[in-house]
Amino acid sequence: MSTQTRTGSRPAxxxxxLRQVRHQNKLFLRNPFSAFFSLAFPLMFLLLLxxxxxxxxxxxxxxxxxxxxxTPGLLAFAVVSTCYTGLVTGVAMNRDMGILKRVRxxxxxxxxxxxxxxxxxxxxxxxxxVLMVGVGVALFDVEVVWRMLPAAxxxxxxxxxxxxxxxxxxxxxxxxGEAAPAVANFTVLPVVFISDLFFPMDAAPAxxxxxxxxxxxxxxxxxxxxxxxxxxxxxxxxxxxxAVVALWGLAGVLVAVRKFQWEPRSPxxxxxxxxx
Amino acid sequence: MxxxxxxxxxxxxxxxxxxxAGISFEVVEGECFALLGPNGAGKTTTLEILEGYxxxxxxxxxxxxxxxxxxxxxxxxxxxxxxxxxxxxxxLTVGEVVALFGGYYxxxxxxxxxxxxxxxxxxxxxxxxxxxxxxxxxxxxxxxxVGDPDLIFLDEPTTGFDPSARRRSWELIDSLRALGKxxxxxxxxxxxxxxxxxxxxxxxxxxxxxxxxPASLGGRDVAEAExxxxxxxxxxxxxxxxxxxxxxxxxxGRVMLRTEAPTGALHALTGWxxxxxxxxxxLAVTRPSLEDVYLRLTGGDR
Numbered sequence: 383m384s385t386q387t388r389t390g391s392r393p394a395x396x397x398x399x400l401r402q403v404r405h406q407n408k409l410f411l412r413n414p415f416s417a418f419f420s421l422a423f424p425l426m427f428l429l430l431l432x433x434x435x436x437x438x439x440x441x442x443x444x445x446x447x448x449x450x451x452x453t454p455g456l457l458a459f460a461v462v463s464t465c466y467t468g469l470v471t472g473v474a475m476n477r478d479m480g481i482l483k484r485v486r487x488x489x490x491x492x493x494x495x496x497x498x499x500x501x502x503x504x505x506x507x508x509x510x511x512v513l514m515v516g517v518g519v520a521l522f523d524v525e526v527v528w529r530m531l532p533a534a535x536x537x538x539x540x541x542x543x544x545x546x547x548x549x550x551x552x553x554x555x556x557x558x559g560e561a562a563p564a565v566a567n568f569t570v571l572p573v574v575f576i577s578d579l580f581f582p583m584d585a586a587p588a589x590x591x592x593x594x595x596x597x598x599x600x601x602x603x604x605x606x607x608x609x610x611x612x613x614x615x616x617x618x619x620x621x622x623x624x625a626v627v628a629l630w631g632l633a634g635v636l637v638a639v640r641k642f643q644w645e646p647r648s649p650x651x652x653x654x655x656x657x658x
Numbered sequence: 659m660x661x662x663x664x665x666x667x668x669x670x671x672x673x674x675x676x677x678x679a680g681i682s683f684e685v686v687e688g689e690c691f692a693l694l695g696p697n698g699a700g701k702t703t704t705l706e707i708l709e710g711y712x713x714x715x716x717x718x719x720x721x722x723x724x725x726x727x728x729x730x731x732x733x734x735x736x737x738x739x740x741x742x743x744x745x746x747x748x749x750l751t752v753g754e755v756v757a758l759f760g761g762y763y764x765x766x767x768x769x770x771x772x773x774x775x776x777x778x779x780x781x782x783x784x785x786x787x788x789x790x791x792x793x794x795x796x797x798x799x800x801x802x803x804v805g806d807p808d809l810i811f812l813d814e815p816t817t818g819f820d821p822s823a824r825r826r827s828w829e830l831i832d833s834l835r836a837l838g839k840x841x842x843x844x845x846x847x848x849x850x851x852x853x854x855x856x857x858x859x860x861x862x863x864x865x866x867x868x869x870x871x872p873a874s875l876g877g878r879d880v881a882e883a884e885x886x887x888x889x890x891x892x893x894x895x896x897x898x899x900x901x902x903x904x905x906x907x908x909x910x911g912r913v914m915l916r917t918e919a920p921t922g923a924l925h926a927l928t929g930w931x932x933x934x935x936x937x938x939x940x941l942a943v944t945r946p947s948l949e950d951v952y953l954r955l956t957g958g959d960r
Contacts (some may be wrong), residue, residue: 390765392735398761405758412749479745487709487739488805489731490762645711 384657392489399494399501417470421510424460427455428514431580432522442584444613451587453518454534454606455579460510461542462570462599465503469549470556470566473499478559480644486644496642500546507542517645527610530618534609537624541602544627547634548598570599579603598630662687662840663708667717670703677703679864680717690831690841692851695861696956701844702742705813705862708842711740717825722809735764738807740798742814748787752778755786756800763805775833776800777826792823799827803834809835810844815845830855848948862956876951883920883942885927889913889934899930912940 393478411414431452438448476482484493518524552569556562576583576590577600583591594600609618663685670678676695678700685691693701707719710726710733719726720956725731746755756773760766773782776796781789789797795818802810816824835841845851851858852872859869860876863897868876869902888911889895895908904917917923931938946954 392731392764393761401758401761409747409755410750442799476747478744480741480743481745481747483711484739484741484744484746484801487711487737487741488759488762489735489764491731497883 386590393641394490395494398490399498402490402494403501403505404449407496407505409571410468410502410506413609416472416498419610420460420464420468420506421513423463424456424510425517427459427580428517429521430458431456432518436522440582441583442609443611446611447523448587449518450610450612451480451520451607452580453514453522453633455603456585457511457514457538458541458577458599458603458606459579460514461538461602464507464510465500465542465545466549466552467563467566467570468506469499469546470552471559471562473550474556474562475559477553478583478641480646482644488561492644496550500543500550502560503546503549504539504542507538511538524610525612527618529615530609530614533618533620534606537602537605537609539616540624541598541606541627544598544602544631544634547631547638549634550642551634551637552640554643557647573597573599576600577603578607580625598627601626660687661685661720662689663691664720665704665708665717666719668704668707668714668719669716669827670707670712671715676715676864678707678714681797681859681861681864681866682717683859683866683869685840685842688838688839689856690835690837690843690854692855692858693842693861694846694848694851694858694952695844695846696846697957698863699861700864701861702813705811705842705844709811710734710739735805737810738802738805738810740810740812740815742817744798746786746794746801748785751783752786752787752789752797752800753782755797756804760804762887762937765806766804767806771805772800772804775803775830792819795819796823801829804852807839809840809842812841814844814846816845816847822875824850840951848952852948855906860955861954867955869950872948875948876946876955878946878951879946881946882916882918885915885917885920885923885942886912886944887927887941888939890931890934890938893934893936899926901926 432449435448435452439445440448440451443451460538486492515524515526519526552565553562556565573594576586576594578594578596578598583594605620605627607625608614608620661684665684666682668678669676678959681700681704693704695701702710707714708721708726710729722733722736726733750758752773753769755884756769759774760769770782773779775847776799778793778796778800781793786794786797795815796911799815802812812831816827819827828850831841831843843854854871857870858872858875859866861867875878889908895906895913898906899911901915901923902917902919904915905917906913915923924943927938
C-alpha cells in the first residue's frame with residue numbers, strides 16, 4: 383500500500399469510550415425531546431403531585447408523608463423514561479437514519495458504541511434523580527434516609543441497567559423508527575399505572591396487582607420506595623424485588639444480543655435502495 | 659503491483675433472484691476502479707459485500723488480504739466507506755462529527771484539513787441538519803477519508819451534485835489517488851467513470867458485461883469511426899468520390915459514413931470538396947462514446 387510512514391496507534395478503549403459517552407451526552411442535551419422526557423417531565427410530575435398532595439400522609443405505608451413515597455416512585459419513572467423509552471426510540475430512529483450502519487463501517491467496536499449509549503442513559507438517570515431529590519428536599523421537605531442511601535443508589539443503578547437492556551432489546555425488535563415511540567409508550571404507560579408508582583396499589587383488585595407484579599417497573603419502584611421510607615429498618619435493600627428486576631434485565635440482554643440490527647429493515651427504507 | 663481487492667465468482671442471491679451472478683475482478687493497489695451500471699445491476703450489493711456489510715452466497719473475496727466477512731477492526735482501520743445513504747447526527751456540527759470519527763482511527767488526518775478538502779470550510783460550525791444534500795454528501799466523503807484509509811469505497815459519490823461540486827469532488831478523488839490510495843467506486847455517470855477510473859467494469863443484471871480502460875471499453879478504440887457532414891447544395895450521394903468499401907448513407911441531408919480507415923476517406927472527401935469549391939459543413943469524425951457502449955452492453959438502447 384502507500385509507502386508513507388504511519389504514526390499513531392489504535393485508540394485505547396478507555397478514552398474511546400469516554401469520548402463516545404460525551405458525544406452521546408451532547409446529543410442528549412441538544413435533543414429537546416430527550417431532555418424534556420427524561421429531566422423535565424418527571425420533575426413536572428413531582429411539582430404537580432407534590433403540591434396537590436402537600437401534607438398528605440399514606441396510611442397504606444404506615445402513615446409516612448406521601449412525598450416520601452412519591453419521590454422515589456418518580457425516580458423510577460424517570461429511569462424508565464430515560465433508559466427504556468429513550469433507547470427504544472433513539473436507537474430505532476438512528477438505525478432508520480443509517481447512523482448505526484455508518485458507525486458499523488468504522489473501527490469503533492460495536493461494544494464501545496453500545497456501552498456508550500447505555501452509560502449515557504444511566505448518567506442522565508442519575509442526573510435526573512439528583513435533580514428531583516434536590517427539588518424534593520428544597521420544596522417538599524423530602525427526607526433522605528442516609529443509612530439507606532447506598533441501597534437507594536445501588537437500586538437506581540441496577541434498575542437503570544435493567545431498563546437499558548430492555549430498551550436495547552425492544553429497539554432490536556421494533557420494525558422501524560416511526561413505530562418506536564408508539565411501541566415504547568404502549569409498553570410503558572399502562573404498566574406504569576399499575577406499578578405502585580404514582581399511588582400505592584394496595585386497594586386495587588387482586589388481579590391488577592398480580593398483573594403489575596409480572597413486570598419489572600413495580601419491583602423497581604417498590605425497591606426504590608423502601609429506601610425512602612423512614613419506617614423501613616436496616617439498610618434498605620429489597621433483594622426479592624431486585625432479583626426480579628435483574629431477571630428482566632438479563633432477558634433483555636439475551637434478546638438484544640441475538641436480535642440487534644445495525645441496518646434499517648423497513649421495506650420502504652433503504653433496503654430497496656441498497657440493492658443497486 | 660499487489661491486488662488490493664480480489665473477487666472470484668462472487669454470487670449473492672436474495673431468495674430466488676440473483677443480485678450478483680458470478681463476477682470476478684481485481685483492483686490493484688493505487689488504482690481507481692469503477693463499477694458502472696444501471697440501478698439494480700448489483701453494484702451496491704457487490705460493494706457492500708466487500709465492505710463487510712453483507713454475506714455472500716458464493717465465490718471468494720479478499721480485501722487487503724483478508725475476507726471482509728471475517729474482517730474486524732484491523733480491516734476497518736484501513737478502509738474508508740462512503741455509503742450510498744447513511745445518516746448523521748443532525749444536531750452535531752460538521753467540525754464535531756469529523757473530529758469524532760477521526761478519533762476512531764489509529765492515524766487520522768487533521769479534521770480541519772479534511773473539512774477544507776471537501777469544501778465545507780465555511781460550514782465547520784454549522785449543525786449537520788442545516789446542510790444541503792450536496793453538502794451532506796461532501797461530509798460523507800470527509801468521514802470516509804478522515805481515517806486516512808489505504809482503500810476507499812465510494813458508492814455513487816456525486817449523485818445529486820451540481821456540476822461544480824462534482825468537478826471539485828473529482829479533483830479530491832484524484833488527489834487521493836495521487837496519495838497512493840486505492841479507490842473502488844460505483845457510478846451510473848459515464849463521464850464520472852471516464853474521468854476518474856483507470857479501469858471500468860460494466861455491470862448489468864448481476865454480471866460483468868465488459869471490463870477495461872475507459873478508452874478501450876467495449877472495443878471503442880478499434881471500432882469503426884463515423885464521418886458525417888452536410889451534403890453540399892446541388893450534390894447528390896452519387897457525386898461523392900469513391901470511399902473504399904464504406905457505403906455512405908443520407909440521413910436528413912447529412913451524409914453518414916462508417917469506416918475503419920477514416921484517414922483515406924477524409925482525404926478523398928476533402929479533396930473532392932475543395933475541387934468543387936464547397937465547404938463540408940458540420941464535418942465530424944466520431945467514435946462510439948462510452949455512453950453508446952454502455953447502452954449497447956446494458957441493453958438500455960432497446
